[in-house]
Amino acid sequence: MSVYRVVGGNRLQGEIKVEGSKNAVLPILAATVLNKGESIIENVPELNDVITMLRILESLGCRVEYKDQSVWVDASNITSSEMPANLVKQMRSSIILLGSLLGRTGRVVSTYPGGCAIGVRPIDLHLKGLRRLGAKIDMQGQIVCEGETLKGTEIQLDYPSVGATENIMLAAVLAKGTTIIRNAAKEPEIVDLQDFLNSMGAKVYGSGNHIIRIEGVGKLHSTRYSVIPDRIAAGTYMAAAAVTGGTVLLKDVVVEHLHPLIDKFKESGCEIETNCTRLRISAPKQIKAIELVRTLPYPGFPTDAQPQMMAAMCTAQGTSIFVENIFENRYRHVDELTKMGADIKVDGRIAVVKGVRRLNGTTVLAKDLRGGAALVLAGMVAEGTTVIEGVEHIDRGYEELGNKLKSLGADITVI
Ligand code: UD1
Numbered sequence: 088m089s090v091y092r093v094v095g096g097n098r099l100q101g102e103i104k105v106e107g108s109k110n111a112v113l114p115i116l117a118a119t120v121l122n123k124g125e126s127i128i129e130n131v132p133e134l135n136d137v138i139t140m141l142r143i144l145e146s147l148g149c150r151v152e153y154k155d156q157s158v159w160v161d162a163s164n165i166t167s168s169e170m171p172a173n174l175v176k177q178m179r180s181s182i183i184l185l186g187s188l189l190g191r192t193g194r195v196v197s198t199y200p201g202g203c204a205i206g207v208r209p210i211d212l213h214l215k216g217l218r219r220l221g222a223k224i225d226m227q228g229q230i231v232c233e234g235e236t237l238k239g240t241e242i243q244l245d246y247p248s249v250g251a252t253e254n255i256m257l258a259a260v261l262a263k264g265t266t267i268i269r270n271a272a273k274e275p276e277i278v279d280l281q282d283f284l285n286s287m288g289a290k291v292y293g294s295g296n297h298i299i300r301i302e303g304v305g306k307l308h309s310t311r312y313s314v315i316p317d318r319i320a321a322g323t324y325m326a327a328a329a330v331t332g333g334t335v336l337l338k339d340v341v342v343e344h345l346h347p348l349i350d351k352f353k354e355s356g357c358e359i360e361t362n363c364t365r366l367r368i369s370a371p372k373q374i375k376a377i378e379l380v381r382t383l384p385y386p387g388f389p390t391d392a393q394p395q396m397m398a399a400m401c402t403a404q405g406t407s408i409f410v411e412n413i414f415e416n417r418y419r420h421v422d423e424l425t426k427m428g429a430d431i432k433v434d435g436r437i438a439v440v441k442g443v444r445r446l447n448g449t450t451v452l453a454k455d456l457r458g459g460a461a462l463v464l465a466g467m468v469a470e471g472t473t474v475i476e477g478v479e480h481i482d483r484g485y486e487e488l489g490n491k492l493k494s495l496g497a498d499i500t501v502i
Contacts, residue, residue, distance in 0.1 A: 088380040091475040091489050094465030094498035095448060096347060098110035100334030101495045105321045105340050106132035106486040107156070107314040110391075111279040113180040114253045115314060117187045118141045118280065119160040120147065122287050123283040128158045132486040143195060146171045147188065162191075170197040171283040172229075178483075184212055185232055189222055208414075212251035216242050220258050220266065222482050225404045239264030239303055244483060247297065247384050251282055259301035260289045274385040279315045286310040286469040291368055300407070316364075318344040322392040323460050325368050325490060330399040330468050334369040335495060342366060349376050351396065355403060376405030376442055382412050394420045394461035400440045401429040402468050409438040410471045420458030423451040427469055445470050451475035456484040459487045463488060467497050 105129035117140070119126040120242060123429040129151070141151045141158065148166030152159040168188055175181040179200045188195040199210075214224050219228050219242050222234035223419060239262050240256055247264035252272040257280075259266035269275070273295055281294035287310040290302035329352055330337040342349075342361045349359050349366075360367045382390040390413035400407040401424055410419045418438055421431050426449055430441040453459025459481040466473030475481075478501070481488055489501045 088155045088476070089478045090464070091225055091463060091478055092500040092502055093448070093463060093475065095446070095467055095469040095471065095473065096336045097496050097498050099328050099492070099495040099497060102336035102338060103491055103495060104338045105316045105322055105324070106280070106319040108276060108383055109134055109136060109468065109484050110112075110249070110319070111276040112137060112314045114131060114142055114183045114257070114276065114280045115283045115312070116158065116160070117180070117183040118257055118284055120144065120149065120162045120165060120184070120187045120191050121257065122307040122309070124161070124175050124307065126160045126162070126287065126309065127257075127311040128160070129156065129311070129313040131156050131158045133315065134486055135483045136178050136180065137401070139174050140180065143170060143174050143181055143184065145443040148495070162420050165192055168192045168194040168196060170195065172198040177180045177201050179208065180250075181212060181255035183253050183257065185213065185217065185230070186254035188230050189217065189234055190237065190258045190261045193233065195230070195232045197230045197377055199230065200497060210250075212244055212246060212248045213254045216244070216251055220255070220262055222258070222413045239260035239266040239301070241267045242269065244268065246272040247268070249274050249277065252277055252299070253274045256280060256284070256291060256299060256301055259303065260284055260291070262303040266301040266303070269299055271299045275315060275318065275341070283310070283312045286312050288397070292450065297320065314346070316340050319389060319391040321345055321366070321459070321466075322348045322389070323395050323485070323488070324491075325352055326392070326395040326399045327464055327467065327495070327497070328368045329355060329370045329374050330402065330464050332370050333495070334367065337366045337368070339364055340366050347386055348392060351380060351388065354378070355399070362433065374399065376400055376403040376407040376440070379408050379410070381410040384413070388469060390414055390417060391457050392456045393417060395464055397431070397438065397440060398424065398461035398464040401443065401446060401465060403442040405442055407440045409440065411436050411438070423458075423462055425474065426451055427465055429465070442472055448473040450474040450476065453480045456480050460485060460488060463492065463499070
């Protein structure tokens, strides 16, 4: 198991290309099984979650190649509808294959998915949606979904769940008739999935708004598609610049996706310039506290950037209040930040962060992906050396976080 050793105190400076989006590429890879042909997907980040998804696709009978950020999937022959339990347990996003595999083969068998332990993370909305499309689902021991002919229908989601919206979209692509999803998630990754599906002949409309319409089609065709940049990775590098008083140019971003973050970083005293696909963030020596960070579905402040923003606020001037509205167990980084000297009080969904003069390096444990990234950021401003264990969580969702921060001047060693 590797660890990060971070020596604090360096101001970040330089430029970095933002990787392709983890949360966009995983459902897109799941979508490739709908197509009895080839998909070429570009701008694919090198992440453990991506490798796990490719292994699952191979176990289903797909031929897969991954080279130079480009993935080739040939899903002409699907030979199995049973998802391998050991891989499914490694990654929550494997649940997205329920919709696509059901759409393609009419049957899926899966164990319950794993992933970050940031909350209960039920899948009731996914299953409710698939049942509305006509699937029969048995939940005894494992999940068995059957539905030879899915039929388009109207589905009102009780909550705009990202995963449930994706699963229903995927199952509806080859269904008979038209499916309408109301109160759908509006995240940019949903729009990217729509664009990918349409690039292979699907008829999906409305993503990015709360109503999505999917007209079922008989078959799909081969495609080549490039994944959107990762807005959460971009936000992490923005937080890294902010916390170290640095200046960083991010290349290959979609500025529109970053507005919920840009607004907060401006409030903290950072200057931000944007130009097409570039964003430059310049931070003062010490940032100011942000009054209120409330996580919400897009276009609200993303829950996936909450831990990194909290790390930045630990040494800001003043007091910040965080309200985590999406996941009930998403403050697992707080104890570790506190070990480093942060002043954070948590009461349920609320965390009050009082900026302190300095953090101190010590050994801390990454317990989940974004919480792990937050500890790396805290280590970059702490006095002395911080050792971060549990780096495997970080590697699930960041492409070489340590080395990229190092290229900007951070003193980080991956051991
Ligand atoms: C996706 C992202 C994750 C991000 C989250 C919210 C991927 C691979 N992961 O996760 O990084 O943090 O969106 O932006 O894209 N819920 C239910 N029942 C369900 C489904 C969800 O109650 O059937 C609840 C969840 O427990 C949670 C909330 O809805 O409280 C949001 O979850 P959801 O939007 O589904 O997130 P994910 O798709 O799991």
